[in-house]
Amino acid sequence: MASSFLEIGLEAGKRWQELTAGERPWIRIGTALCGEAAGAFEVADAVEAALESQGVSATVSRVGCLGLCFAEPILDVQLPGGHRIFYGNVDSESVSEIISTHVAGGTPITAKALGYLAQEGSTAPVPDGIPDLNKHPMKAWENRIVLRNAGNIDPLDIYQYIANGGYQALHKSLTDLNREETLNEVKASGLRGRGGAAFPTATKWSFLAGNPAPEKFVLCNCEEGDPGAFNDKNILESDPNTLVEGVIIAGHATGATKGYIFIRHGHNGPIDRCRAAVDQARELGFLGENIMGTDFSYEIEIALTGDSYVAGEESALMEAIEGKRAMPRFRPPFPAQVGLFGKPTNINNVKTLAYVPEIVSKGGEWFAGIGHDTSTGTVILCLSGNLKYTGMIEVPLGMNLKDVIYEAAGGMKEGKTLKFLQTGGPLGGVLGADNIDVLLDFEVLRAAGAIVGSGGLIAADDSTCIVDLTRSLIAFCQYESCGKCFPCRMGMSHLLEVLERLCRLEGTTDDLALMQKIGVNMQAGSLCGHGQLGFNPVSSALRYFGPEFDTHIVEHTCPTGTCLEPSYSPAQSRR
Amino acid sequence: MSGLVQRIHDAVYGQTQPTVTVLSSLLAVEDELGYIPKEALEFVAEFSNATVNDVWAVASFYPNFRFDPPAEHVVDVCWGASCHLVGAMNIFKSVLEAAGLDDEGDTPDKRLTVRFNSCLGACSQAPVIAIDHHLAGRVNPESAANHVTCLLQQDGHGK
Numbered sequence: 001m002a003s004s005f006l007e008i009g010l011e012a013g014k015r016w017q018e019l020t021a022g023e024r025p026w027i028r029i030g031t032a033l034c035g036e037a038a039g040a041f042e043v044a045d046a047v048e049a050a051l052e053s054q055g056v057s058a059t060v061s062r063v064g065c066l067g068l069c070f071a072e073p074i075l076d077v078q079l080p081g082g083h084r085i086f087y088g089n090v091d092s093e094s095v096s097e098i099i100s101t102h103v104a105g106g107t108p109i110t111a112k113a114l115g116y117l118a119q120e121g122s123t124a125p126v127p128d129g130i131p132d133l134n135k136h137p138m139k140a141w142e143n144r145i146v147l148r149n150a151g152n153i154d155p156l157d158i159y160q161y162i163a164n165g166g167y168q169a170l171h172k173s174l175t176d177l178n179r180e181e182t183l184n185e186v187k188a189s190g191l192r193g194r195g196g197a198a199f200p201t202a203t204k205w206s207f208l209a210g211n212p213a214p215e216k217f218v219l220c221n222c223e224e225g226d227p228g229a230f231n232d233k234n235i236l237e238s239d240p241n242t243l244v245e246g247v248i249i250a251g252h253a254t255g256a257t258k259g260y261i262f263i264r265h266g267h268n269g270p271i272d273r274c275r276a277a278v279d280q281a282r283e284l285g286f287l288g289e290n291i292m293g294t295d296f297s298y299e300i301e302i303a304l305t306g307d308s309y310v311a312g313e314e315s316a317l318m319e320a321i322e323g324k325r326a327m328p329r330f331r332p333p334f335p336a337q338v339g340l341f342g343k344p345t346n347i348n349n350v351k352t353l354a355y356v357p358e359i360v361s362k363g364g365e366w367f368a369g370i371g372h373d374t375s376t377g378t379v380i381l382c383l384s385g386n387l388k389y390t391g392m393i394e395v396p397l398g399m400n401l402k403d404v405i406y407e408a409a410g411g412m413k414e415g416k417t418l419k420f421l422q423t424g425g426p427l428g429g430v431l432g433a434d435n436i437d438v439l440l441d442f443e444v445l446r447a448a449g450a451i452v453g454s455g456g457l458i459a460a461d462d463s464t465c466i467v468d469l470t471r472s473l474i475a476f477c478q479y480e481s482c483g484k485c486f487p488c489r490m491g492m493s494h495l496l497e498v499l500e501r502l503c504r505l506e507g508t509t510d511d512l513a514l515m516q517k518i519g520v521n522m523q524a525g526s527l528c529g530h531g532q533l534g535f536n537p538v539s540s541a542l543r544y545f546g547p548e549f550d551t552h553i554v555e556h557t558c559p560t561g562t563c564l565e566p567s568y569s570p571a572q573s574r575r
Numbered sequence: 576m577s578g579l580v581q582r583i584h585d586a587v588y589g590q591t592q593p594t595v596t597v598l599s600s601l602l603a604v605e606d607e608l609g610y611i612p613k614e615a616l617e618f619v620a621e622f623s624n625a626t627v628n629d630v631w632a633v634a635s636f637y638p639n640f641r642f643d644p645p646a647e648h649v650v651d652v653c654w655g656a657s658c659h660l661v662g663a664m665n666i667f668k669s670v671l672e673a674a675g676l677d678d679e680g681d682t683p684d685k686r687l688t689v690r691f692n693s694c695l696g697a698c699s700q701a702p703v704i705a706i707d708h709h710l711a712g713r714v715n716p717e718s719a720a721n722h723v724t725c726l727l728q729q730d731g732h733g734k
Contacts, residue, residue: 037697037712147655186685225695228656260594263641265602267696301593304602306637323596323623325636383696384657390699422656444693455697458657472659476693482636568667569654570638570691572681 005171005292008284016163020119021081023502025058025103028077030151032065032237033230033269038072046092058103064238066151068138069391071114077102082124086133088114098422111214136400138389141408143370145378146354147394150238155273158280161241167286169357173249174294183209186356188364190376195221195349196453197422198442207336207573208254208346216256217340219347220247222263222270223305223312226425227458227476231380231392232350236270240277242299246353248286249360251298254346265304275302281558309480313528314347316482327484328528372398375441378453383409385459386416401436405459416461420544424453426473427533429540449540465562466545467552471499473537475569481530490533491522495538503563507553582607583615585623587692597623597633601640609645614649634680646681646688648726657698668718673723686727
């Protein structure tokens with residue numbers, strides 16, 4: 001606390017130098033949720049055990065996600081002063097060999113290496129016969145802004161974040177810029193909300209900044225219940241400090257007194273890492289009274305919610321923090337007037353706030369130069385489904401969606417053919433395979449009947465039945481409806497009933513018109529996006545795959561045969 | 576004060592975050608006991624200056640809360656769209672078979688709970704299940720059933 005920011009920076013630099021060019025090799029293991037699911041914890045244990053049994057000394061860090069989830073568990077070895085060499089699909093057996101041959105012996109196992117990443121400042125020659133990981137299809141298109149540290153630094157060590165430029169943006173915002181100038185940088189960047197609505201962030205902030213109330217809040221939304229999207233949790237796991245810094249800068253720019261980071265109970269990886277980032281920021285004087293010696297005082301609290309998808313809706317989120325049922329509120333009044341505990345409040349998504357430090361550091365103009373038209377900056381896409389390469393990539397907006405699928409993600413697995421993409425979470429829409437020649441741009445995608453939304457992209461091959469997937473999406477929406485507005489509560493149940501009928505091949509020609517009618521009512525009569533957008537999965541499916549629905553109804557057959565297989569969904573809805 | 580009420584008391588009063596609410600208190604009890612007994616609804620109501628009805632309204636809304644003691648182990652099967660596409664339904668079928676269940680819920684001997692999870696957050700590793708909250712990805716019907724069988728064969732009781 002007593003140290004100045006300059007002294008903290010020097011200490012961080014010294015520690016980083018020691019890690020990368022000290023005496024010990026550095027082993028980093030990807031342990032985000034994707035790594036955990038692939039067995040990264042077992043690999044990390046095996047690494048520790050092998051080091052011990054072979055008597056080898058090395059630093060071991062559990063880092064976040066590099067994005068190449070298809071190759072998890074991934075570990076990399078950086079010999080002192082050398083480049084990082086990565087191994088994919090690692091198991092306990094290969095760990096032993098990597099430790100003896102590479103870490104202790106100093107010779108990379110060329111045949112098993114996934115690739116290398118050249119390190120700035122290293123004079124070591126690049127390894128022979130190992131591919132440059134930056135040329136891997138999944139990395140070649142990337143421009144990492146939010147994810148610049150993901151997979152590189154230990155998320156539990158704020159000094160590693162600072163050594164890589166962390167907290168310079170907050171320092172700049174507090175000492176070189178004032179509140180208004182900070183807000184102007186965000187305005188110049190053209191940053192738009194990444195939670196789904198793509199509302200201009202600076203405009204939203206200005207509503208709160210213009211409110212003279214003495215107590216105001218900034219909320220960061222990491223509810224993220226979307227099946228197919230995991231980028232918010234991944235940011236918290238891979239680089240929580242960048243989010244925390246963004247929440248502090250947002251507080252400064254809007255004149256808020258406190259920030260809340262809202263996470264679903266039970267997601268312990270993101271929660272623990274975020275808590276550590278907040279505690280360490282407080283220890284170093286980046287939170288609390290008179291931050292960095294200025295008159296700005298600010299606190300951040302982590303608030304947890306129970307399982308509820310609708311808790312990710314901004315007004316329901318405030319209800320949940322207040323400890324109530326996560327149900328949306330009537331608006332007006334809007335949160336910037338009457339928000340959390342009745343105080344003026346601004347709500348942003350994790351990704352939105354995580355962009356802020358780099359925008360303030362490098363300037364709004366720099367950010368506005370990336371992207372397409374009014375969709376500035378990058379987008380973080382979660383690639384899943386039947387793709388060759390699944391994982392998470394950060395690419396400039398304006399990239400062609402076709403290139404994302406066929407180039408970055410390597411096309412479909414097992415030589416199959418793409419049938420459709422499900423975009424932007426369960427309330428987004430599907431895009432037929434012939435319609436993915438579109439730019440990743442908020443307006444362009446919306447016009448095509450899909451959305452960028454949360455950044456989830458689920459690719460389905462031609463063995464998938466569109467009616468079956470639509471039923472699955474509506475089953476999710478029905479289960480997650482909070483029940484406050486009856487057009488959504490009843491509408492989702494009725495839609496599900498109709499879709500189940502279609503899947504049993506017992507549908508009638510009236511069913512499509514019936515669904516349309518339900519959809520219109522849901523859109524008109526629901527308070528929040530869950531009901532207003534809840535018909536999207538059906539309407540976009542009908543738009544691109546009308547004939548396949550007809551086959552189910554008229555010919556009573558399912559072309560892929562999927563609909564005849566057993567299907568399960570939760571027995572019980574919200575009471 | 577009974578042992579159960581003492582644990583509820585300690586969980587509720589042990590919260591360290593500044594914002595303490597009905598929901599946060601229920602989550603604290605759930606973390607401690609694994610379920611919300613009737614005593615906890617009453618305790619949290621008294622603690623929060625609310626009615627039992629108010630507390631029940633919150634508790635019944637969030638499906639992560641259960642109201643009877645948990646089974647020894649829990650297996651979550653993800654049914655999100657990413658997992659659905661790559662065979663989640665077959666995973667569910669084989670997990671249920673291995674557990675001897677017809678649908679989600681507890682086995683009669685309370686050794687295992689099988690439940691749906693709408694997204695476990697590791698979609699790139701689909702299909703995903705969680706065994707006692709530990710994720711396992713890229714499972715197939717056989718490996719998922721194996722996980723269940725291994726859990727049920729473990730000796731001893733308690734977590």
